Amino acid sequence: MRSGITRRWLRGNLLITVLVVLLAEAMFLYSYTRSYYGSVQQIMYRRFSSVTGQLKMYTGDTAQSAAVSRSLALRRMVEQFADKDKYEFMLLDSYGSVIASSSGTDAEGIVSSRDFEQALGAPDGLGVAVYRTQSGEMVMAACSLVPYDAEDVAALRLVTSLALVERQVKNAVIVSVFIAVAILLFTVMSGLYFVRGIVVPLGQVERTAAGIARGELDVRLPLTGDPHDEVDRLRGTINQMAEGLEETEKMKNEFISSVSHELRTPLTSIRGWVETLMTLDDPTDENYRKGLEIINNETGRLNNMVEELLDFSRLQNGRIRMECRPLDLVAELTDAVLFCEARIRQEGLLLHYTEPEEMIPVYADPDRLRQVFINILDNAIKYSAPGGHITVKLWAGEYKAFVEIIDQGRGIPPEDLENVKTKFYKGSNSVRGSGIGLALVDSIMTALDGTLDIKSTLGRGTVVTLGLPLYHKA
Known part of the structure; x- marks a missing residue:
């Protein structure tokens, strides 16, 4: 260099x-x-x-x-x-x-x-x-x-x-040549000093970048703190890149560990019940039916987890095409609430939802919109204790329609709240899951030109607000 x-x-x-x-x-x-x-x-x-x-x-x-x-x-x-x-x-x-x-x-x-x-x-x-x-x-x-x-x-x-x-x-030639040589020497010395002032820091940046490429994500470059120094700003950018890569690597490792654990649990259950069923000859046995039911549930759980991972990967790589069309947001939300209603009652929770009488037109992909609603409702169920309330509200503003899902669960710690939409992130208060549910929801809402806002108070619950532009035929 x-x-x-x-x-x-x-x-x-x-x-x-x-x-x-x-x-x-x-x-x-x-x-x-x-x-x-x-x-x-x-x-x-x-x-x-x-x-x-x-x-x-x-x-x-x-x-x-x-x-x-x-x-x-x-x-x-x-x-x-x-x-x-x-x-x-x-x-x-x-x-x-x-x-x-x-x-x-x-x-x-x-x-x-x-x-x-x-x-x-x-x-x-x-x-x-x-x-x-x-x-x-x-x-x-x-x-x-x-x-x-x-x-x-x-x-x-x-x-x-x-x-x-x-x-x-x-004599004039001698004097002028001496002056010209002095100018050239000064130019060379000052130029080399200036070049050295660039080359040495760039060499340091190059070595640090090479270290980061080798996986040494804890290396950092010294900063002078001068906002007008372009090289110092470059060092700061390299440091930010290293910090981001280090954080991503950490989240990736935590994600792999978390997903491995999440996959091991249903697989262990399925394997155990398969071994149990192999010892049973009577299909009318209560344990036989219970085992098949558990295997079916755990298989569905595994399938949902894999589909969630695949969907998120496709969204990140731009391989999922949104098949948007005019929809009635009221009907779509009501279908998602009815789908989750049985599970809400099974968990001992109370559901509060009043379906608006007038339709609210939006332009969206119905399958992805349903995936967003079910994901948010699933989180509300998982993080709520029996006897808690889950409230779903829907209203139309001047330019946007809003869906608000409120639970009375354990809430999200303030230090985790700003990261919950980050892929692979699992907070200190999280339960089972892959850690990409909210990241997937955020990606879908962004693709639909919508918004996702999360507010939470630790120990008192969480409010998730979804915003979608209203659809006008014109």
């Missing part, structure tokens, strides 16, 4: 930074060099302006005499040139050949015709060229055409060495 994130950072962020720094470096050196060269060029152009300005003063009786005066004046300027240590001052003829030079030579090997050719084609008569001499020295040559007739003198040229400029540029 570390190498992967670091590699992506190097390919992405660092590469862009290097390109930006190199571009900035190139632009700076280019503008810096052009600025120096431009300054030298402007100085030489100003000298040309000064010289040509002085030529205005040279006049004569005729144009020829004025031209001779200007030519002599220019030659004196070349001979008496004061800045010979800085510039080479030359006079050129109309072919660009050197007529006179401040150094007294023809400047062989240090001149180029490019500045003269550029001046000939320029509207202002100025030209400049930067090149290396035969000795390898970088120089700048500026040329200006003489605007007045001066016999054979057609142009002026100044040549200066750029060695000092090169040293300045070289």
